[in-house]
Amino acid sequence: MSDTLFTWIASLVKAVLVFAVLMSLVPLLIWLERKVVAWMQQRIGPNRCGPFGLLQPMADAVKLIIKENIIPAGVDRVTYYLAPILSIVPALAAFAVVPFGEPVTIFGRTVALQVADVNIGILYILALSSLAVYGVTLAGWSSNNKYSLLGALRSSAQMISYEIPIGLAVVSVVLMAGSLSLKAVVDLQRDSGYWLVFPQLISFIIFLIASNAELNRPPFDMAEAESELVAGFHTEYSGFRFAMFFMGEYVNLVTVSALATVMFLGGWHAPFGLPEIPIVWFLVKIFAFIIFYMWIRATLPRIRYDLLMAFGWKVLIPVGFLNLAMTAVVVTLAADRAMPLLTAVNVTLAVVVGAIIKIAGRRVERRAPRLAPVPEAGG
Amino acid sequence: MTLLPFIALSVVAIAFALLLVLNRNAVHGALCLVVNFAAVAVFFLMLGAEFIAVVQVAVYAGAIMVLFLFVLMLLNIQGQEGGLEQKPRSQILIAAVLGILLLAEIGVLAPLAAGLGGAQAAAVPADFGSPRLVGLTLFRDHLLAFEIAAFILLAAMMGAVVLAKRRLA
Structure with a gap:
């Protein structure tokens, strides 16, 4: 077998495997999200289909597939068909550059555990995430519906x-x-022994918040604020096209969690000197992020739209720029001590800011008038 | 570069460029342009300029065209308004003259460029178009030009804000 042929086959197998794993994670994540949110809200969650309701997503998928596909009058057909595809393809393609393990040796040849090790991987993911906007925009416009467009x-x-x-x-x-x-x-x-979550704590927090907005997940799910916009951009979609938007969202969730794992939590390496197990640690970290996103969803109420935009432009972007400048200065002036130096600065800043928020919050709480007691019925 | 993928890609790029011009629906035209951008990005990939390819997608397809699409959607420009339907003879004449001139230019210059091609290609360094090289060129060799461009963009942005605010008040 020639080297070129082997590379081709290996790439194909990896691509299909990653695709299969991502696609089969989607129903699992839908089940997990419903269960986790239910537990956090002291409900039971789905428990009718199969053990622990595990078969519920299967039932939902079957329902969505056999449902009638309604195409409302006055839609722009081409873009209406194209939009769900455009929302799921970038989500899947972005995973191509995420590495999930050390290179392994198969038949005497090394295979990188990554669909494509391009040297501009991070930029590639950013480019694809900027393409994801098309799915949402086109879905809203083509539906010929005010709420969708808004x-x-x-x-x-x-x-x-x-x-x-x-x-x-x-x-x-x-x-x-x-x-x-x-x-x-x-x-x-791996080489420095520092997970970037500590030297880049500010970046990490910015990434967590902004990615939540990028994923259109609560509390930043303005696109589908039910109380204002019916269901937002996918109001007019039904059946499997609706399911494709859903799948795109969950694949994006996995991709973002994988990206956070790779950039901030040491990728596939084991924490605290625990034994290295291929893939397993990577999955554990990804699921930790996913459950964190679900936790946020279950905890925080939706933010008003103008506040969301103001927060992005007036808080996150300036803080991001300051952090970038600080990192650049430290990396340039003290490249060999950048890790401990930045860790100290970031952790100190985090503790100070956390303390200020805590104290300010307590003061606001003390000053706020107590809520009036609910008047008794019939009184 | 292998010839067959190049031809196939060229056909896609040219076809979607034509579709952009011929399309009645402005939004569909904008989408055709996005496909054209993607095809050009793949050209860059075939030339080994990964960085430029990704920047092409991120900047043109991901940022600029999305804003274009916004404007087109909100104005809802359709063909029937009349303005787009008229084709005055003078316009066709000017277009024809300019087109012939451009073709002639390509016809004269292409053989010249082909003659230079060999020598030029050899001079390209191995890491041509890498993020490092692009960054050094931008921020060391052409720092002044870069800063001027940034300043002009900032001025334009502030101008837009001022104009929009005046209308609100």
Whole structure:
């Protein structure tokens, strides 16, 4: 077997495997999300189909597939068909550059555990995430529905705005690694012994918040604020086309969690010197992020749209720029001590800011008038 | 570069460029342009300029065209307004003259460029178009030009804000 042929086959197998795993994670995540949110809200959650309701997503999928596909009058057909595809393809394609393990040896040849180790991997993910806006925008416009268009405009404005803080957070990480390859970021964390979550704590927090907005998940789900916009950009979609938007959202959730794992939590390496198990640690970290996103969803109420935009432009972006400048200065002036130095600065800042928020919050609480007691019925 | 993928890609790029011009629906035209951008990005990939390819997608397809699409959607420009339907003879004449001139230019210059091609290609360094090289060129060799461009963009942005605010008040 020639080397070229082997590379082709290996790439194909990896691509199909990653696709299969991502696609089969979607129903699992839908079940997990419903269960986790239910537990947090002291409900039981789905428990009718199969053990622990595990077969519920299957039942839902079957329902969505055999449902009638309604195409409302006056839609722009081409873009109406195209939009769900455009929302799921970038989500799947972005995973191509995420590394999930050390290279392994098969038949005497090394195979990287990554669909494609391009040296501009991080930029590639950012480019694809900027393409994801098309799915939402076109869905809203083609539906010929006011609420859809409003939802689409909101959500695309939000996605474009929050791409900037994500970019700033990512660039700080790139500065530390000195490379745009995700593999290099993981190698840096292995060699230096520092997970970037500590030296880049500010970036990490910015990334968590902004990615939540980028994913259109609660509390930033302006695109589909039910109380205002019916269901936002996918109001007019039904059956399997609706399911495709859903799938795109969950694949994006996995991709973002994988990206956060690779950039901030040391990728596939084991924490605290525990034994290395291929893939397993990577999955554990990804699921930790996913459950964190679900936790946020279950805890926080939706934010008003103008506050969301103001927060992005007036808080996250300036903080991102300051952090980027600080990182650049430290990396330039003290490259060999950048890790401990930045860790000290970031952790101190986090503790101080956390304390200020805590104290300010307590003061506001003390000053606020107690809520009037609910008058008794019939009184 | 292998010839067959190049031809196939060229056909896609040219076809979608034509579709952009011929399309009645402005939004569909904008989408055709996005496909054209993607095809050009793949050209860059075939030339080994990964960075430029990704920037092409991120900047043109991901940022600029999305804003274009916003404007087109909100104005809802359709063909029937009359303005787009009229084709005055003078316009066709000017277009024809300019087109012939451009073709002639390509016809004269292409053989010249082909003659230079060999020598030029050899001079390209191995890491041509890498993020490092692009960054050094932008921020070291052409820092002043870069800063001027940034300033002009900032001025334009502030101008837009001022104009929009005046209308609100």
